[in-house]
Amino acid sequence: MKKITRIFALALAFVMAFALQAPVNAAEKAAVNQEKAQVNTQAAKIIAQITSLSENSVGISINNPDSDYVEVQIRDHKGKVVKTRYAISYSSFNLSKNKLYSFRFRRVYYSYSDRKYIAISNWSNSPSFTTAKYKVRQVGKSRKVKIKTPKVAGIKKYKIYMSTKKNSGWKKIKTLKPGKAITISRFKGKSFKYYKNYYYKIVPNKGQYYRNGFCFYKYSTFR
Known part of the structure; x- marks a missing residue:
């Protein structure tokens, strides 16, 4: 009888601890989701454009009013990702000459718990550019x-x-x-x-x- 009572008490304590923890987790998730939603509505504020282009490199400037991290990808003419950088205001890439590329970007934030960048907006459109040597x-x-x-x-x-x-x-x-x-x-x-x-x-x-x-x-x- 005492053994059953002890087991019941432990189970009740576990349920209470979970019940107390659940609202905290839910609140954290709600806060994160709200933050993501707010950032998503501001994603259109960022503008990235090519400001330097040569036969073997490209420089991309980022107009970023809120100084958020931005993931910039360079893709080849088949859409394969060949370069990735995380930046705030500017990013440059060494490339091969006589190639057709495109670039795109999205807003991200760094999650210290997951130890990685997490996307908080959709990808931008993908303008093309060439490193053609004429x-x-x-x-x-x-x-x-x-x-x-x-x-x-x-x-x-x-x-x-x-x-x-x-x-x-x-x-x-x-x-x-x-x-x-x-x-x-x-x-x-x-x-x-x-x-x-x-x-x-x-x-x-x-x-x-x-x-x-x-x-x-x-x-x-x-x-």
């Missing part, structure tokens, strides 16, 4: 320019535009397949002039476009 050179000492596009997996064509203004007046010159080249000696029916700036941009069917300019000199090199 070859632009003067043909001999002539007033001609040869532009060659690289072969990049995921890119099917490039459109070449030219202008005599840096940010407007673009005229399409040619559509090129990857790995092909075009030699240009005229713009709008007129031969290139000495000491005049010409601008060009190369626009792939996916990813950011590349823009630069050149000028011919009689007694010095082309730039």
